[in-house]
Amino acid sequence: MKSFSEVLNQHRLRMDRISVETLQVNMGRLCNQACRHCHVEAGPSRTESMDERTVHKVIELLSGTQQVHTVDITGGAPELNPQFKKLVVGARKSDKSVIDRCNLTVLFEPGQEGTAHFLKDHEVRIVASLPCYSRENVERQRGKGVFDKSIHALKHLNSLGYGKEGSNLILDLVYNPSGPFLPPSQEELQRNYKAELSELFDIDFNNLFTITNVPIKRFLDDLRKSDRLDDYMELLANNFNPRTSLRIMCRNLISVSWSGGLYDCDFNQALDLPWGSRRTTLWDISSFDELTGQPITFANHCYACMAGAGSSCGGALL
Helix, strand or coil, X not given: CXXXXXXXXXXXXXXXXXXXXXXXXXXXXXXXXXXXXXXXXCECCCCCECCHHHHHHHHHHHCCCCCCCEEEEECCCHHHCCCHXXXXXXXXXXXXXXXXXXXXXXXHCCCCCCHHHHHHHCCCEEEEECCCCCHHHHHHHHCCCHHHHHHHHHHHHHHCCCCCCCCCCCEEEEECCCCCCCCCCHHHHHHHHHHHHHHHHCCCCCEEEECCCCCCHHHHHHHHHCCCHHHHHHHHHHCEXXXXXXXXXXXXXXXXXXXXXXXXXXXXXXXXXXXXXXXXXHHHCCCHHHHCCCCCCCCHHHHHHHECCCCECCECCC
């Protein structure tokens, strides 16, 4: 199998950053779940957490850029970080759209009783994990009891107006394959999700995002244990699609780690592959805008984002 960089050269693809429109902020590795495919290996025992000083720096830099229009907050379960609400409020004061990548079950954790109402009050877009509308498939990936809690959370969000027609409260769902294969058609799967969730549970949502599992961390370990790593990498490489190159997410996104480091994406952050030729933090730049036009760090796991219809935090690219 050729390396990802070799394939980019073969197709004469120059892959520098076009702009920095989305700032993805990873608030830490603490999570109330420990999912089998988690690329940051988050879980209840993790202690990494973005502190107040780092959140203040993110907010300060956001206030000085017109280019960044979206703040995409992730984790772990970002809501478990004590600084989560401060970041949301600061980003909204700078007139940025805010996304909360929510695992749904976190809304029932102690101290999170008012989180859903907080998200509503600040018009935060929720991107919620629901890898299937089947209890069996969800609990195989995410653990026993997760499905029922997720359905309960979605009903609660619907009751607040999320996902409802005519509402400005956006509720999107995320599908991850349960094994080493590419996602099906996002458009077709969205129709199935909407029909099943509406009929079975009277649940509404806006969009479904299909995201290819990236062969790193827990998913990589699972592939190795089942002796399927080589086959999966061949699948990704054989389905490389150069048409996805203009929309691959790292071309208009910068990822910030819980400690303030800058990376090309959340996957590179998980692998500690820093942006640029040296390690750079929030305190090394004066504006996110200066990162436009800079080269991107690639490795073979990047095949996952450019295989088939492509994959990003916003779902399929084509």
